[in-house]
Amino acid sequence: MNNGRFSISMHILTLLEKSPNEVVSSELLAGSININPVLVRKEIINLRKHGLVESREGKSGGSYLAKPAKEILLSEVYEAVRQNPVLGQNKNKPNPKCPVGKQIDKHLDNLSIEVEEAMLKKLGKTTLADFSKKFN
């Protein structure tokens, strides 16, 4: 669940990267992403918690990158927004009386972890700076 958060975070981070030495307001970010400023602020709280951005309150407040874009790996962004295993998970508990039902969650979790490792390895090869460079 909760898809779309990676996109939103990447959008925020890219905009911040494009505004060095500036403090960007949630309103401005929301205008580019086209979502509600409150959602932006919530997402920023999360990014801050993971050490990717910093914010300043009060008038002419806003956010900025907590470290150089070259040092922000996209795998860090993924990990910051990650909530569930990539391969999903059962919401209902499978039947424990069934030999398959009894164990499937564990095996699917293991599989998900392996797949996630492969993803993170791939994402870890790109930095925010690399990503940002793609924009003309």
Place this chain on the structure above:
Amino acid sequence: MNNGRFSISMHILTLLEKSPNEVVSSELLAGSININPVLVRKEIINLRKHGLVESREGKSGGSYLAKPAKEILLSEVYEAVRQNPVLGQNKNKPNPKCPVGKQIDKHLDNLSIEVEEAMLKKLGKTTLADFSKKFN
């Protein structure tokens, strides 16, 4: 969106693998997964469309694997249930007047494709038979 389908499909396929030379009803599958039989049937329709299972209608009907478990790659299962890019996607159109907003969807899509390739490569190394062997 729609997570949980990979788990459900894997559960179905594992149960079918564990019942060779048998035809398994949606009711029985639903009982192990602990979801509604109609959902199982819908998921089976999808798996059938992708050539992974076959079904028989009428009394003592049900489903069975369309080919040996050794020939079913978990990447095929993923592709069968795949609906959206792994990294998610924006629901709102970003602001086209913003240089970042204008291009971000394209760049995120490209990134998602690369990441998905890494995932599929990993998943392609395991067959349904391998997965099923993990169950005692």
Place this chain on the structure above:
DNA sequence: CTAAACTGTAACAAATTTTATTACAATAAA
């Protein structure tokens, strides 16, 4: 030193998506 422009946060509402339920025609075996 006060008004203005922000962030942080909570509470709630709306929209969307997922999951469940009910119902029944069609099919095929017993």
Place this chain on the structure above:
DNA sequence: TTTATTGTAATAAAATTTGTTACAGTTTAG
């Protein structure tokens, strides 16, 4: 020819995500 089962549609309920409103707290600019 009755019974168990799939296929499928329609609808309802539940869960999740997204949006909105409101406002206290903070900081800076004038």
